[in-house]
Amino acid sequence: MAKKVIRINDATIRFAGDSGDGMQLTGTRFTEATAIVGNDLKTIPNYPSEIRAPLGTLAGVSAFQLMFGSQKVFTPGDLPDTLVAMNPAALKVHLRDLKKGGTILANSNAFTAKNLKMAGWETNPLEDGSLEGFTLFSIEMSRLVKIALEDSDLTSKGIERTKNMFALGVLFWMYNRPIEPTEEWLRKKFAKNPSVAEANITVMKTGFNYGETTEIFTTSYAVEKAELPKGKYRNITGNVAVSYGLVAAAKKAGKELFLGSYPITPASEILHTLSTLRNHGVKTFQAEDEIAGISAAIGASYAGDLAVTTTSGPGMALKTEAIGLAIITELPLVIVNVQRGGPSTGMPTKMEQSDLLQAVVGRNSDARIPVLAAKDPADCFECAYEAARIAMKYMTPVILLSDGYLGQGSGPWQIPDPKTLPKIEVNHPTSSDRGEDGFMPYARDENETRPWAIPGTPGLEHRIGGLEKENITGMVSQDPENHQLMTDIRARKVDNIKNDIPPSDIHGEPKGKLLVLGWGSTHGVIHVAVDRALAKGKSVSQMHLRWVSPFPSDLKAICDSFDEILIPEVNSGQLALLLKGELARKIHQLNIVRGEPFRASEIEDKINEILG
Amino acid sequence: MSETNVEIQDLNLTRKDFVPGNEVRWCPGCGDYSVLANMQKTLPVMGVKKENYAFISGIGCSSRFPYYMNTYGFHSIHGRAPAIASGVKLANPELAVWVITGDGDGFSIGGNHMIHALRRNIDMNIMLFNNRIYGLTKGQYSPTSLLGAKTKSSPFGSIDRPFNPSAVALGANATFISRALDVDAKGLQESIKRAQRHKGASFIEVYQNCIIFNDGEFSDVENKATRPDNALFVVHGEPMIFGKEQDKGIIMKDNHPKVVHLGPEWNEKDLLVHDETNQIITNLLLEMTFDTSTPTPFGVLRAVDGPTYDDMMVEQIEQVTKIKGEGTLEDLFYSGDVWEVK
Numbered sequence: 025m026a027k028k029v030i031r032i033n034d035a036t037i038r039f040a041g042d043s044g045d046g047m048q049l050t051g052t053r054f055t056e057a058t059a060i061v062g063n064d065l066k067t068i069p070n071y072p073s074e075i076r077a078p079l080g081t082l083a084g085v086s087a088f089q090l091m092f093g094s095q096k097v098f099t100p101g102d103l104p105d106t107l108v109a110m111n112p113a114a115l116k117v118h119l120r121d122l123k124k125g126g127t128i129l130a131n132s133n134a135f136t137a138k139n140l141k142m143a144g145w146e147t148n149p150l151e152d153g154s155l156e157g158f159t160l161f162s163i164e165m166s167r168l169v170k171i172a173l174e175d176s177d178l179t180s181k182g183i184e185r186t187k188n189m190f191a192l193g194v195l196f197w198m199y200n201r202p203i204e205p206t207e208e209w210l211r212k213k214f215a216k217n218p219s220v221a222e223a224n225i226t227v228m229k230t231g232f233n234y235g236e237t238t239e240i241f242t243t244s245y246a247v248e249k250a251e252l253p254k255g256k257y258r259n260i261t262g263n264v265a266v267s268y269g270l271v272a273a274a275k276k277a278g279k280e281l282f283l284g285s286y287p288i289t290p291a292s293e294i295l296h297t298l299s300t301l302r303n304h305g306v307k308t309f310q311a312e313d314e315i316a317g318i319s320a321a322i323g324a325s326y327a328g329d330l331a332v333t334t335t336s337g338p339g340m341a342l343k344t345e346a347i348g349l350a351i352i353t354e355l356p357l358v359i360v361n362v363q364r365g366g367p368s369t370g371m372p373t374k375m376e377q378s379d380l381l382q383a384v385v386g387r388n389s390d391a392r393i394p395v396l397a398a399k400d401p402a403d404c405f406e407c408a409y410e411a412a413r414i415a416m417k418y419m420t421p422v423i424l425l426s427d428g429y430l431g432q433g434s435g436p437w438q439i440p441d442p443k444t445l446p447k448i449e450v451n452h453p454t455s456s457d458r459g460e461d462g463f464m465p466y467a468r469d470e471n472e473t474r475p476w477a478i479p480g481t482p483g484l485e486h487r488i489g490g491l492e493k494e495n496i497t498g499m500v501s502q503d504p505e506n507h508q509l510m511t512d513i514r515a516r517k518v519d520n521i522k523n524d525i526p527p528s529d530i531h532g533e534p535k536g537k538l539l540v541l542g543w544g545s546t547h548g549v550i551h552v553a554v555d556r557a558l559a560k561g562k563s564v565s566q567m568h569l570r571w572v573s574p575f576p577s578d579l580k581a582i583c584d585s586f587d588e589i590l591i592p593e594v595n596s597g598q599l600a601l602l603l604k605g606e607l608a609r610k611i612h613q614l615n616i617v618r619g620e621p622f623r624a625s626e627i628e629d630k631i632n633e634i635l636g
Numbered sequence: 637m638s639e640t641n642v643e644i645q646d647l648n649l650t651r652k653d654f655v656p657g658n659e660v661r662w663c664p665g666c667g668d669y670s671v672l673a674n675m676q677k678t679l680p681v682m683g684v685k686k687e688n689y690a691f692i693s694g695i696g697c698s699s700r701f702p703y704y705m706n707t708y709g710f711h712s713i714h715g716r717a718p719a720i721a722s723g724v725k726l727a728n729p730e731l732a733v734w735v736i737t738g739d740g741d742g743f744s745i746g747g748n749h750m751i752h753a754l755r756r757n758i759d760m761n762i763m764l765f766n767n768r769i770y771g772l773t774k775g776q777y778s779p780t781s782l783l784g785a786k787t788k789s790s791p792f793g794s795i796d797r798p799f800n801p802s803a804v805a806l807g808a809n810a811t812f813i814s815r816a817l818d819v820d821a822k823g824l825q826e827s828i829k830r831a832q833r834h835k836g837a838s839f840i841e842v843y844q845n846c847i848i849f850n851d852g853e854f855s856d857v858e859n860k861a862t863r864p865d866n867a868l869f870v871v872h873g874e875p876m877i878f879g880k881e882q883d884k885g886i887i888m889k890d891n892h893p894k895v896v897h898l899g900p901e902w903n904e905k906d907l908l909v910h911d912e913t914n915q916i917i918t919n920l921l922l923e924m925t926f927d928t929s930t931p932t933p934f935g936v937l938r939a940v941d942g943p944t945y946d947d948m949m950v951e952q953i954e955q956v957t958k959i960k961g962e963g964t965l966e967d968l969f970y971s972g973d974v975w976e977v978k
Contacts, residue, residue, distance in 0.1 A: 060975050205973065249977075258972040272965055282727055284719075302956035304963035307726055307949060312752040316719035319712070319749070323692070323723025326710055327731065331723065349713050439974065442965035479708035479724070479731055482687040487703050489711030490695075499658065500703065 028243045034093030035247060036101030040118045041110030043076055043086045046188040051088025053192055057201040058092045059259045059436055062249035065092035068100040068433040073373045080142045085117045094248035098548030100433060102623040108191050110134060112143035127159045133166035161240060165190045172230040176223045186227040193231020200246050203232055260437040262404040262430035263293035266360055269408025270332055271304055277416060277448040279330040283308045284320035289372040290428035291362035294334045314342035322346060325355045328478035330412055334360040337379045344387055347421055351391050353488045354474050356415035363427040365619040374619030375429035377544050378595035383423045384573045390511050392518045395573040397425040399547035402437040404430060413448045418517055419473040429621050430545045452476055455483040465498035471520050472513050518574055525576045532558060532565030535585035538635055543569040543599055546592055546622060553627035562635050583607055588634055592627050638835045638941050640759055642684055642732045649680035656706040667818030667844035672704055674824040682832050684732045691734045692721040694741040697772050698765035701736040715746025718753035721760050729946045733760040739780040740770050743799050754808040756945040757836040764801055767846040768853050775849035803922040805839040812838035813938040818845060819858050823934055830936055836944050857932055868931040875907035878931050893920050893930055912939040
């Protein structure tokens with residue numbers, strides 16, 4: 025029987041299974057194959073904070089979602105079209121998100137009485153007719169895998185573990201993806217254990233052929249290449265993109281990169297990535313705690329490296345005092361906060377945008393700091409690069425806000441030509457900069473930045489520290505007028521960064537009824553919602569902030585061109601709070617804190633509610 | 637014994653080169669003055685360029701030290717100096733890095749950074765001013781104050797068991813440990829010289845008198861008259877002898893150090909001989925610290941070789957670069973699966 029191929033514009037797939045079922049890997053392989061086909065895409069993992077919650081439990085379900093399409097894809101998709109459920113718990117947790125009429129691919133062998141009970145199913149949903157509204161493919165994956173690997177020398181446990189490759193093979197067939205890249209990848213990954221590589225490849229092919237030959241599947245889907253700008257691409261997660269941005273900035277500045285960090289979810293991948301880059305001269309220092317991580321970075325900055333510390337919310341809390349030290353000593357430093365749900369330990373693996381106020385104002389005293397936020401995984405590269413450039417240009421610590429959704433989510437990244445990256449000029453004073461009265465460590469240039477004199481330079485010996493310093497001379501000073509002056513200078517230095525912020529982009533008309541204003545990882549979902557509203561003829565535009573401190577100088581004028589302003593945030597209204605003072609007008613808010621991103625429909629509904 | 641990588645050369649430096657113009661603001665009579673003077677006297681003869689010294693401190697009376705040294709200096713935040721110094725050394729291994737800290741800064745709020753800096757054996761010198769009291773905050777007990785110490789925050793006597801800082805350093809596997817007295821110029825200079833030359837993390841514990849809040853804490857060893865009978869100055873390879881008449885020594889009895897009088901019953905050959913490379917001897921000396929039946933040991937208590945973090949970092953960068961080649965941005969950007977949109 026000839027099978028139908030239906031062309032679709034986009035698809036959203038969610039892989040769900042037990043933590044040990046390899047769902048992150050399966051999703052990643054599907055993503056790579058999809059990228060190679062030329063679709064635009066976005067991905068997001070969703071996994072429990074426990075490393076291995078008890079097998080088969082709801083707590084132990086791990087998932088990976090991607091959306092891919094023939095047009096620009098802005099989010100990993102709201103509700104999946106297809107759900108892969110490797111056990112009853114995965115189906116239980118994720119069924120509520122599946123689109124009406126969506127497709128379920130289930131490993132029926134895992135739907136045993138014991139597993140059903142553990143997941144809270146009273147009867148087997150694969151058999152009791154309760155999934156009638158969906159397209160259900162109930163496949164004996166475990167048994168088919170066993171048959172396929174009859175001649176393999178793998179243990180029965182090892183054989184069972186390959187079943188994710190079966191599901192992957194079926195999906196490769198269903199969405200017309202090539203299996204060769206994964207084949208190659210498996211051979212490389214298991215180079216030392218070829219029998220494991222071959223077993224996985226056999227199973228993946230079995231899955232693919234199962235789709236092609238069995239009669240239960242009648243239809244497969246094709247998604248055309250997306251019209252992306254010309255160039256070379258690779259898929260990249262936000263955390264890797266941050267790492268690359270920092271390395272690029274160090275190289276362009278002629279600096280060695282130093283990272284002082286302490287492992288924390290969901291930021292650790294930056295430490296992992298940078299620690300592989302010794303041949304790029306990258307020094308990674310896994311410190312004894314968060315405070316030592318930033319302190320070592322401050323020391324490295326003082327001694328002339330491009331210094332960075334990376335963390336998530338609770339770690340930011342610990343670093344707070346040291347951030348103040350970097351502010352008063354006016355040393356360049358990049359502080360990356362990959363935000364997660366809080367307060368306290370909160371929800372380590374879930375996303376939130378709730379550290380904005382902490383970043384902008386969360387320190388003792390008047391201690392302003394530049395803060396920027398990335399909008400998607402690829403943008404993490406540019407933001408990290410920009411953070412480093414600004415830190416060195418203005419001699420200041422800079423906070424870069426990412427979040428778990430960006431850090432661990434991925435999307436295509438158009439690989440830049442290193443030669444076209446913005447210039448980063450660093451000038452260290454030399455012995456000849458010592459004046460008649462000695463060296464002046466707090467002398468000011470046109471941006472009011474002080475010189476970055478590094479130890480080892482003859483004749484520039486000087487002392488810095490956490491005590492207030494006299495402007496110009498750098499002598500310890502408790503003088504009232506001087507403290508006023510230094511506080512004002514530190515604030516002006518942050519404001520001066522406005523000169524480095526290009527005019528803001530507006531998606532939609534530059535004036536109208538409603539402006540949807542966002543920052544950080546909500547960019548994609550707001551974009552989709554605004555596009556839908558525009559398609560319905562609504563007067564709505566989108567502005568998305570990269571810099572949240574200082575705000576771009578055109579912000580107020582743009583806001584003034586709209587009747588209403590809506591700020592959607594995955595927090596309880598932090599940007600809205602900051603802007604109420606700045607704009608002095610009514611602001612509509614849309615706030616969620618569920619540990620997950622917005623759905624486009626939620627923002628679309630709010631737009632409709634405001635515009636009537 | 638391997639020596640520090642910091643470049644050594646003949647330089648025409650004098651004490652004056654290390655004295656900045658500003659006024660020193662410790663209390664008159666404070667033990668810190670002597671330590672500062674001996675540092676300024678010793679560094680010029682170490683053969684290290686002045687611009688290659690970096691003094692890093694935390695918070696407390698002693699942490700004002702960098703302001704009084706005409707070198708690069710960083711007066712940072714409470715307890716974090718060893719961590720900041722670690723970053724300084726890793727960014728530029730050519731620097732001779734000194735950490736100046738106190739018993740509160742280094743062993744209370746900064747205890748974690750202290751033990752890890754020592755454990756990693758980063759080539760730096762950590763000088764602890766131990767006065768067994770919080771001075772800058774005006775007289776509360778510290779983590780080295782003895783049990784029963786009456787202070788502003790322990791009016792009925794401290795019930796907080798103290799650290800023996802040098803023993804903590806040994807527990808952290810420090811490769812160099814010495815102890816000196818603020819009033820003993822010779823001992824201080826010897827400790828400073830040996831620490832500066834030592835490759836790896838050096839720990840110097842200075843017994844320092846706080847004239848305002850804890851005056852006389854170390855009077856038994858500070859007082860010239862009683863010092864010889866209460867202090868044991870150890871020398872590598874020499875028997876442990878002390879006393880005004882050099883007539884007392886330390887033997888091992890029942891696995892504990894014991895004081896004996898030299899004479900018909902005991903002679904020099906019976907005494908323990910100091911071996912700064914032997915951890916058992918170092919342990920034994922440290923056990924004598926709080927033991928009232930034995931003298932307090934001073935001098936270089938331990939000096940052993942150990943791989944340093946900073947050396948290993950440089951070596952690893954070299955090795956990986958040799959294998960993988962010097963990384964370029966193109967290598968990095970194209971390290972994943974790349975596709976082209978035409």
